[in-house]
Amino acid sequence: MTGKDDLPRGYASPPCLAHEIDPAYFDPLAVDPIQARDVARWRKAERLRLLAERAALPVAVRHEAAERIIPHLEALIRARFGQLEGLTLSAWWPIKAELNLRHWLTDLVGRGVTVALPVVLAPAAPLVFRGWTPDCHMVQGFWKIPIPAETAEVVPDVTLAPVVGWDAAGFRLGYGGGYFDRTLAALSPRPFAIGVGLQAAQVATIFPQPHDIAMDAIVTEAGPR
Template sequence: MTGDDHNARGYASPPCLAHEIDPAYFDPLATDAAQTRDVVRWRKAERVRLLAERAALPVAVRQDAAARIMPHLETVIRARFGRIEGLTISAWWPIKAELNLRHWLVDLVGRGATVALPVVLTAGTPLVFRRWTPDCPIVQGIWKIPVPAEGPEVVPDVTLAPVVGWDTAGFRLGYGGGYFDRTLAALTPRPFAIGIGLQAAQVQTIFPLPHDIAMDVIVTEAGPHAP
């Protein structure tokens, strides 16, 4: 987009009104404070829209999507590691109409994988991961999200993260707290990161900022989407 194009189309000061911007014009490495504020506002509105659309789906539709995602996950993980057995895989306890993969997690434990759930120990710090089994004690963590009450902390080989929205560059739109990106940045070696969500939650771009970390692959009911 040229300066003339910008003026002709009547955009606000770049990149105000992020939903109007040509993604090719947006600079993800920019540090302009106004740009960042506009992206944050756009993400907040987009998050509200996508969460409302997901919550409005019948339970049966979400269950069908989860069932279709599970074999795709198996394919992606086996393609990367050649196995499921012996891997440590972190997932999530579903909230806010998130896709429920717990039946698959139970199956993973039965096949010799270690399953972990993320735990917030201190607000604003990277997540830790505690081992989960179907019969382990569960308590309410921060924001009343169920977490394992006790048990060893583990480092995942694979991290599964629910997405509110996603784009074809592999970036995920989450809930806005930045916990997952902060955690991936802190883990060494970095785990294989898989974002999981609905095909309908795809957006053209989330307008990534410097702190955003792309997933290695996004998996939806339609299949895997590698950047």
Template sequence: MSGKCYASPPCLAAEVDPTYFDPLAVDPDQARDVARWRKAERARLRGERDMLSVAERQAAGAALARNLCAFLSDRFDLRGRVFSGYWPIKGEPDLRPLLADLHRQGVCVALPLVEVKAAPLVFRRWTPETRMVRGDWNIPVPPPEAEAVTPEIALAPLVGWTDDSFRLGYGGGYFDRTLASLSPRPFTIGVGFQSARLATIYPQPHDIRLDAIVTEAGVQAAISA
């Protein structure tokens, strides 16, 4: 084995390297095992996130926002482009001040929302003056009369993340379903806490790699824009 290229058949790969996982060789038992593992990891990571103090969460969020702002400035001319953020829930880093700054700079800021269960997300334009309404999971979202847009660059909140740019989300599958449906696919940046790093999420065929990962510690992974 050299450079993580496997010469042995997949059935023997785990004996060569215990971290090996073939996402194309999924059977029902394996899929159930992965689903159970992910559920346990989500609970663990969310529990750790909930234990952060308000001051720790605010400091990490501010550092993440600085790193994300620097990354965006280095990679993109955002003026006039559609940028999707998110409304923070469940202890996620609060990047709403950054979204307001982007709006003032002439960026078209959008927020995702569930319009139809088990379907791709839709995106509506947001400004700091937008009158928000309650959406799915009671998350504030722009109202139905807000302009529908398609993001060119999108943030993806992370419960967990890996060095090879896979994301552990909340388990609903909405974000992967959305990315798979968009053409062209937006440049997608995972944002979350450094402590949520995982060795692997045991990627499944439906999992989609992100284009970059940014935490309070900096840019952890990125491809060329």
């Protein structure tokens, strides 16, 4: 038979069943509104679960994970560019129990790397990046995240993005606003994009949608993917 009867039954599921979708069936280029709705619901539930698990980790565990990630990041960037010195690298100001790499960013500034932080200028618009140094003046940005107040905008060669979750195909689960995907789509040339997070945050798939952009690499305390 052909037509509507060919559609698999039961995939228009509530979020608690979305993880049972066979990835071999799932079409990442699909624009079916029911599928998109179910994926959005699943992502919301999965995001809440992963954030709660991360927040429950002792600070010492998150600190150790960050320390183990740093040499993996350095090795990956050197393998791609030959050196870190002279590059422009964007990272993040940690919120919601995200891994804290600020002491490494301070070290990079001292080694000749231009470090930048993302800035939201308008809702639902691509991010811009402003240069950051340990002594630059910071103000409160969107969602009360500190941002550089007066430094020049830069375009990163390397951009690091914190992940709430991630999959082996390189797709990241973020906070749901789509800012990072919009930014990567808008930047030309596109920076080398690295998702950074915990190994325990890996999921089988995030069920990527047409707007999702895969990272060039994912780095956890266990190493790069």
